Structures are given as structure tokens and as C-alpha cells.
Amino acid sequence: MSSKMKVIQSIEEMVALTKSDLWSGTIGFVPTMGALHRGHISLAEYARKECDIVVMSIYLNPTQFGPNEDLDNYPKTLKADLDKAEKAGVDYVFTPTSKMMYPDGFKSWVNVEGITDILCGAKRPNHFRGVTTIVSKLMNIVSPDLMYMGEKDYQQIAVLNTMISDLNFRTVIRPCPIIRESDNLAMSSRNAYLNEDERIRARVLYQSLQKARTLYKQGTADPEILRKSMQELIQLHAGKIDYIEFVDRNTLDKKETADDNTRVIIAVFIGSTRLIDNMDLV
Amino acid sequence: MSSKMKVIQSIEEMVALTKSDLWSGTIGFVPTMGALHRGHISLAEYARKECDIVVMSIYLNPTQFGPNEDLDNYPKTLKADLDKAEKAGVDYVFTPTSKMMYPDGFKSWVNVEGITDILCGAKRPNHFRGVTTIVSKLMNIVSPDLMYMGEKDYQQIAVLNTMISDLNFRTVIRPCPIIRESDNLAMSSRNAYLNEDERIRARVLYQSLQKARTLYKQGTADPEILRKSMQELIQLHAGKIDYIEFVDRNTLDKKETADDNTRVIIAVFIGSTRLIDNMDLV
Numbered sequence: 387m388s389s390k391m392k393v394i395q396s397i398e399e400m401v402a403l404t405k406s407d408l409w410s411g412t413i414g415f416v417p418t419m420g421a422l423h424r425g426h427i428s429l430a431e432y433a434r435k436e437c438d439i440v441v442m443s444i445y446l447n448p449t450q451f452g453p454n455e456d457l458d459n460y461p462k463t464l465k466a467d468l469d470k471a472e473k474a475g476v477d478y479v480f481t482p483t484s485k486m487m488y489p490d491g492f493k494s495w496v497n498v499e500g501i502t503d504i505l506c507g508a509k510r511p512n513h514f515r516g517v518t519t520i521v522s523k524l525m526n527i528v529s530p531d532l533m534y535m536g537e538k539d540y541q542q543i544a545v546l547n548t549m550i551s552d553l554n555f556r557t558v559i560r561p562c563p564i565i566r567e568s569d570n571l572a573m574s575s576r577n578a579y580l581n582e583d584e585r586i587r588a589r590v591l592y593q594s595l596q597k598a599r600t601l602y603k604q605g606t607a608d609p610e611i612l613r614k615s616m617q618e619l620i621q622l623h624a625g626k627i628d629y630i631e632f633v634d635r636n637t638l639d640k641k642e643t644a645d646d647n648t649r650v651i652i653a654v655f656i657g658s659t660r661l662i663d664n665m666d667l668v
Numbered sequence: 669m670s671s672k673m674k675v676i677q678s679i680e681e682m683v684a685l686t687k688s689d690l691w692s693g694t695i696g697f698v699p700t701m702g703a704l705h706r707g708h709i710s711l712a713e714y715a716r717k718e719c720d721i722v723v724m725s726i727y728l729n730p731t732q733f734g735p736n737e738d739l740d741n742y743p744k745t746l747k748a749d750l751d752k753a754e755k756a757g758v759d760y761v762f763t764p765t766s767k768m769m770y771p772d773g774f775k776s777w778v779n780v781e782g783i784t785d786i787l788c789g790a791k792r793p794n795h796f797r798g799v800t801t802i803v804s805k806l807m808n809i810v811s812p813d814l815m816y817m818g819e820k821d822y823q824q825i826a827v828l829n830t831m832i833s834d835l836n837f838r839t840v841i842r843p844c845p846i847i848r849e850s851d852n853l854a855m856s857s858r859n860a861y862l863n864e865d866e867r868i869r870a871r872v873l874y875q876s877l878q879k880a881r882t883l884y885k886q887g888t889a890d891p892e893i894l895r896k897s898m899q900e901l902i903q904l905h906a907g908k909i910d911y912i913e914f915v916d917r918n919t920l921d922k923k924e925t926a927d928d929n930t931r932v933i934i935a936v937f938i939g940s941t942r943l944i945d946n947m948d949l950v
Contacts, residue, residue, distance in 0.1 A: 397836065493781040494800075494834035500775050518776075519835070526836040552776035553801070554679065554808040 391472040394480045397487075400527050403478065411438025415530030415557070417521060420444040421461040421575035422470045425565040429534040430474035432562050441528050442471050443480040445487065450516030461578050480528065487523065496522045498549050501638055505541045505651055506662065509628055517542055518549050525557050533557050538564045538572050540651055540664045544638050564663070566592070572663045579659040588656045590623040594630075595665040598650050602667040607644045620654055628653035628660060635666060673754040676762045679769075682809050685760065693720025697812030697839070699803060702726040703743040703857035704752045707847040711816040712756035714844050723810050724753050725762040727769065732798030743860050762810065769805060778804045780831050783920055787823050787933055788944065791910055799824055800831050807839050815839050820846045820854050822933055822946045826920050846945070848874070854945045861941040870938045872905040876912075877947040880932050884949040889926045902936055910935035910942060917948060 394400045403409060414437030416429045422444075433440045444467055451457035464481070471479050495515055501507075502514035525533070535543050543561050550557060565573045570592040571585075580588055594616040601612055609632040616630050632641045635649040644667055651664040676682045685691060696719030698711045704726075715722045726749055733739035746763070753761050777797055783789075784796035807815070817825050825843050832839060847855045852874040853867075862870055876898040883894055891914040898912050914923045917931040926949055933946040 401836075401838070492834050493783065494831045495779050495781070496776065496835070497779060498776045523834075523836045526838065529838075549776045552774050552805075553778070554683075554805045556683070556808065556811075 391468070391476055392478050393468065394478055395482070397482055397527055400478075400480050400482075404527075404529050409439065412532065413437060413528070413530045414440045415524070415528050415533045416440070416442040416476070417524050417533065417535075418442060418444055418467075419446045419460065419575070420467050421463055421578070422467045423565075423573045423575060423577075425536050425538065425573035427470055427474045428565050429536060429562050430471060430476050432560065433532065433534050434475035436560070437532060439478070440476050441478045441480060441530065442476045443482075443524055443528070444468075444471075445480070445482055445520070445524075447487075447516060447520040448484055449488065449519060450513050452510055452513065455510070456576070456579070459579070461575055480524075487520070495519050496549060496553070498545050498552070501541075501545055501548055504638060504640075505629060505631055505633075506653060507541070507545075509653065514542070514545050518545060521546055522549070522553075522555070525555055530557050532560050534560045534562055536564060537561050537664070538574065538662065540649065541638060544636075572661070574661060576659055576661065580656060584657045584659065587623040587625065588659075588661060590620050590625050590656075591652060591654055591661055591663040594619045595650055595652065595663060599665060599667050602644055602648075609641055609644055612644060612650070616650075616652070624656075626655040628655060632667075673750070673758055674760050675750065676760055677764070679764055679809055682760075682762050682764075686809075686811050691721065694814065695719060695810070695812045696722045697806070697810050697815045698722070698724040698758070699806050699815065699817070700724060700726055700749075701728045701742065701857070702749050703745050703860070704749045705847075705855045705857060705859075707818050707820065707855035709752055709756045710847050711818060711844050712753060712758050714842065715814065715816050716757035718842075719814060721760070722758050723760045723762060723812065724758045725764075725806055725810070726750075726753075727762070727764055727802070727806075729769075729798060729802040730766055731770065731801060732795050734792055734795065737792070738858070738861070741861070743857055762806075769802070777801050778831060778835070780827050780834070783823070783827055783830055786920060786922075787911060787913055787915070788935060789823070789827075791935065796824070796827050800827060803828055804831070804835075804837070807837055812839050814842050816842045816844055818846060819843050819946070820856065820944065822931065823920060826918075854943070856943060858941055858943065862938060866939045866941065869905040869907065870941075870943060872902050872907050872938075873934060873936055873943055873945040876901045876934065877932055877945060881947060881949050884926055884930075891923060891926055894926060894932070898932075898934070906938075908937040910937060914949075 414433030418426050496518040497515050507514050569589050571588050598612045613630045630652045632648050632650050635647050641648050646668045648667045653662045696715030700708050778800040779797050789796050851871050853870050880894045895912045912934045914930050914932050917929050923930050928950045930949045935944045
């Protein structure tokens with residue numbers, strides 16, 4: 387594709403497009419909630435390299451937010467988002483409304499058990515049910531071959547891979563590396579909530595992950611010792627730890643002893659902003 | 669299609685077929701649990717008339733049975749089923765195993781709320797969760813345009829229509845009329861459980877539905893009065909009533925007063941066999 391990017395505002399129009407003659411080759415899909423940053427853009431660029439058609443969705447999905455979370459404050463920047471998407475080579479942007487996605491009487495949910503009860507799932511009940519449901523809907527509407535997702539939401543990728551495999555969806559997830567600011571803070575739409583002081587303190591997430599990796603490479607394999615050293619560093623910068631977990635990078639099962647398949651996943655409040663990050667130990 | 673029917677035993681082979689050049693035109697799908705009777709055959713025949721390719725699945729889905737239900741005793745008649753399917757004009761029969769459909773570690777479920785808690789759902793907890801999950805899987809594997817289902821399982825069609833609409837699946841359900849024996853007993857694989865005496869007594873399901881319809885047409889719109897007259901008739905034939913409900917034919921909401929949109933839905937034990945049936949009042 388090379389012509390101008392097209393914005394598609396209804397489910398019917400999106401489905402009709404996928405059934406039209408325009409739809410051929412490999413379809414790449416980048417689901418987003420808008421507030422696009424370089425992390426999102428990198429996903430679109432990966433898709434552009436690999437696919438014939440690149441679709442991005444911009445939809446702030448209410449069902450993955452808890453009642454006391456930041457749905458109402460989540461940054462909304464549609465005009466800038468569309469400019470960025472077009473520059474990244476996106477062919478179609480799908481921008482449905484909640485009235486379309488969750489009409490009155492909506493009552494069907496996709497749920498993945500177990501793997502959604504740990505890490506972020508333990509702290510955000512129903513979050514992953516909202517994610518698996520909206521992604522099922524989007525996959526059915528867009529019918530992509532490949533779906534591009536950032537590893538910052540590491541558990542999200544594991545949950546969706548489980549769902550795709552269990553329910554025989556045809557889409558394959560392409561996990562893409564975390565994109566970071568120059569000081570290594572992971573890109574996130576929620577970084578916009580940080581004031582100047584918090585923005586500096588937020589560097590401690592990456593620093594604490596690096597510290598665990600360094601200690602592991604030096605021979606420390608006890609997750610409790612690794613966790614403790616991360617805790618000390620995070621608390622030094624007045625971060626409030628939500629969780630620090632050492633898990634198998636594929637199953638997300640907790641590790642008794644860290645090894646080369648271990649990924650450390652963290653959630654930390656800096657002020658009132660909850661940030662997440664993660665890293666392999668090798 | 670007109671060549672010999674083909675049996676497909678793996679998910680991979682089925683998905684590959686749907687991506688091959690053989691796959692074109694309108695795809696009709698008849699999901700079954702085997703033990704085929706004329707009800708199933710009529711579904712295949714409807715599909716044959718309307719579609720270019722007709723796929724039937726034969727898979728006894730364990731997750732829609734409760735722990736004390738008849739999964740182990742459910743009739744298994746694969747060879748005869750294949751003969752009947754071929755005679756009905758089916759092109760492909762998909763016969764996966766449970767090891768393929770629910771591999772170790774399976775943990776993803778589709779759930780429809782509300783409409784699954786009434787009628788059969790109230791009596792068979794998790795039954796509809798099993799149905800919605802297996803049908804999601806089958807739709808993803810077969811990707812049919814049209815799916816043929818019998819109205820004997822009236823609630824099942826309503827639940828699946830809700831799921832399809834909410835989750836934006838692309839398949840459309842074709843509800844097909846109940847096929848009956850010469851004495852009007854609704855065709856069911858479970859009729860095979862009935863002994864000679866029970867088989868005669870089982871006629872009372874249809875008779876009781878007809879009685880309600882007759883009374884309604886004569887001016888009785890109070891569901892309690894209609895139910896009572898059905899109860900009396902069913903008990904006269906030693907049927908044990910599981911439920912008798914008067915519901916809106918589209919939403920399945922209970923009716924305070926019967927009207928022309930009312931469907932009466934019943935489940936009755938004849939001996940130890942649970943039978944279901946249903947009918948519009950007009």
C-alpha cells in the first residue's frame with residue numbers, strides 16, 4: 387500500500403473492507419489505546435516491514451480498567467495519533483466507539499484462567515478479562531495474520547498467546563522489544579502523568595531491573611536476595627512497589643531459583659502513577 | 669462439491685484445508701456430537717441446499733457435560749454417522765479428539781452471562797460455558813459462513829447468537845425446525861436411552877406443548893394456568909418436570925403474560941432420561 391491512510395469508524399465498514407478486493411497479502415495489526423508514543427510507532431514500523439497491509443486500532447477499552455483506575459484521565463490525542471500513524475506507514479486506522487464495541491446488553495466475555503490471576507492480574511481484577519475480550523473482538527473484526535504487541539506488557543502477550551492457542555484463533559502475535567526514553571524509562575502513555583521530579587525518580591524501574599541482572603550474572607540466583615536489592619534501590623527513590631516477581635519467561639510460573647529463562651517483572655508507583663517494566667536476567 | 673466425502677482428523681489439516689484452493693464459495697457448517705439422527709441429517713440437507721461446501725464436525729464435547737451427566741453413556745456410532753453424513757451430501761467431516769481440542773494446560777473459556785443462567789443453564793451449571801467455548805474453537809478452525817443448528821436446543825441458539833454478536837464472530841446461525849418422530853417426539857440422541865414404556869410416555873412432552881398452545885389460542889394468557897395444565901398432563905404420564913418456562917422467543921426473558929412472541933420451553937425426566945422440547949404458542 388502507498389496511498390493515503392484511511393480512517394475507519396465503524397465495525398461494518400472494517401469488516402466490509404476485509405471482504406473486499408483491497409484485502410490481500412499478509413495483514414498486520416497493531417491494537418492500541420491511542421496516546422501513541424515511539425513504542426507504538428515501532429510496532430507499526432515492524433508491521434510495515436513484514437506485511438502487505440497494516441491496520442492500527444485506536445480504541446480506549448473501558449473494560450480493562452478497574453473502577454478506581456485512570457480511564458477518565460487516560461490521555462486522548464487522536465489528531466496527533468493519526469498523524470503519527472500515517473507517518474509510520476499505517477494503511478488503515480480503526481477507531482470504533484464504545485457504543486459500537488459494547489452495545490447495551492453486551493454479556494459475552496473471554497477469560498483465561500490462572501495466568502491472569504498473578505502479577506498485574508492479581509492487582510487489577512478483571513483487567514485481563516477486558517483485554518482478552520476486546521482482542522477477541524478486534525481479531526474477529528480485522529482478521530489479521532500478525533498482531534504486533536510490545537513486551538512492556540509482557541504478561542498481556544503471555545495471556546493472549548494462551549487464548550489464541552486454546553481457542554484456535556488464527557492470528558500470530560509478534561512480540562516486539564520495549565522501546566525506552568534516552569534515560570531508559572520504558573515508553574508508556576502513562577509517563578505523561580509524571581511531574582518533573584517523578585519523571586527523574588521513574589528511572590529507578592530500569593535501574594532496579596539492571597541491578598537484578600547484574601547480580602544474577604555475578605552469581606546470585608536467589609529471588610529473595612535479588613528482590614531485596616531491587617526493593618532497596620526503588621525505595622531510595624521513593625517508589626512504592628506494587629510487585630517484583632521472578633518468573634519463567636514462557637509460562638510466567640514463579641521461579642524458586644533464578645536461571646537463564648527467568649524474566650523479572652515489576653510494577654511500581656511513582657507518586658500516584660503505576661508504571662510497569664520487565665527484563666530477562668541474561 | 670460432488671466427490672467422495674473426506675474425513676479430517678486433525679485441527680492442522682482442517683485449518684490447512686480452509687486456506688487451500690479447495691475452499692471457495694459459501695461454507696456451511698453442522699456441528700454435532702455424533703449419534704446422528706434425522707434431526708442432524710436435516711441440518712446437513714439444509715446446508716447442502718444453501719452452500720458450496722458442507723462441513724460437519726463429530727465431536728463429543730466433554731466440557732458441556734456436568735460431572736453426574738451422561739458423557740460416558742452418550743451413544744457413540746461413528747461408522748454409521750459417517751455413512752449418514754455422506755448420504756446427506758456432507759463434503760468434509762471433522763473428527764478431532766479431546767487431546768487436540770483440550771490439550772494439557774487448557775485454560776481459556778468463553779462465557780455469556782445472564783441468558784446462560786436460566787432454563788437449562790440453571791439446571792446444568794457450566795453447560796453453556798462448554799458450548800460457547802467449543803463453538804468458538806470450531807468457528808475459528810472451520811471459519812464457516814453459515815452454521816446450522818436445530819431449534820430443539822432453542823436456548824443454545826440464543827446463547828450462541830448473543831456470543832457471535834458480542835464478540836463479532838463472522839458466522840451466521842441458521843436455526844432449523846425441530847424434526848420429530850412419527851408420534852411427534854423430538855429427535856434426540858438421548859431418545860436411545862428410553863425403554864419401550866418410557867418411549868411411549870415421552871410423547872407427553874409434545875402433547876403438553878400442544879396443550880399450552882391450544883389453551884393460549886382459546887384465550888388463556890396466564891403462564892401459571894398454562895403451566896399447571898401442562899404439569900397435570902406430564903405427571904399423568906409419570907414425567908418428572910425439570911422446568912416449564914414461558915419466555916420471549918428472542919430474548920428468552922420470562923413472560924408475565926403469554927403473547928404471540930412467547931415460546932414455551934420444557935425439560936422433563938422420563939425415567940432417568942432428561943428430554944427437552946419447545947414450541948411457539950402461535
